[in-house]
Amino acid sequence: MPVTLSPLPAGRVDLIADLTLPPEQHEFSAPPAQALAKARGRRDGHLIREGDHTVGFFGIDPDYPEAHDFAEAGSIGLRMFSIDHRHQGRGIASAACRLLRDYLCQEYPQAHACYLTVNHRNPRARAAYLAGGFIDTGADYLGGGAGPQHILRLALTDTPAG
Structure with a gap:
């Protein structure tokens, strides 16, 4: 079935309530509903769907550059990207x-880039992001609670990094 992305409708956290992660991934991310509830600042929720089923979630932080000096003004941040444990290992994250x-170009036309950080000990997630066109900046983010993280950037326009 095709994988699609769509905004999480306002007030519909119930759509992600059943998404869970295996225990070994909890150090990198809480299950989506918990992560969204604990998020500081604004987060726009988005669903990852396979056919009619919600199989994953991610949040977009429109204020990402305010908290991360490596992200230039006019960029956004990808956070809380996760695939439900029952659907992992099937290529859904890469798709x-x-x-x-x-x-993101459609949903955030004002943004020229999207950043994320991914833990050095999470090579499968890093590989999925790289498969999606993110570029490793070669720099590390050291402010994460679970150790050093790669900083990845996805160009949303042809505007060079500032």
Whole structure:
């Protein structure tokens, strides 16, 4: 079935309430509903769907550059990206990442880039992001609670990094 992305409708956190992660991934991310509830600042929720089923979630932080000096003004941040444990290992994360550029350009036309950080000990997630067109900046983010993280950037326009 095709993988699609769509905004989480306002007030519909119930759509992600059943998404869970295996225990070994909890150090990198809480289950989506918990992560969204604990998020500081504004987060726009987005669903990852396979056919009629919600199989994953991600948040967009429109104020990402305010908290991360490596992200230039006019960029956004990808946070809380996760695939439900029952649907992992089937290429859904990579498929969703390949859709991100066009989707984010449509949903955030003012943004020229999207940043994220991914833990050094999470190579599968890093590989999915790279498959989706993110570029490793070569720099590390050291402010994460679970150790050093790669800083990745996805160009949303042809505007060079500032």
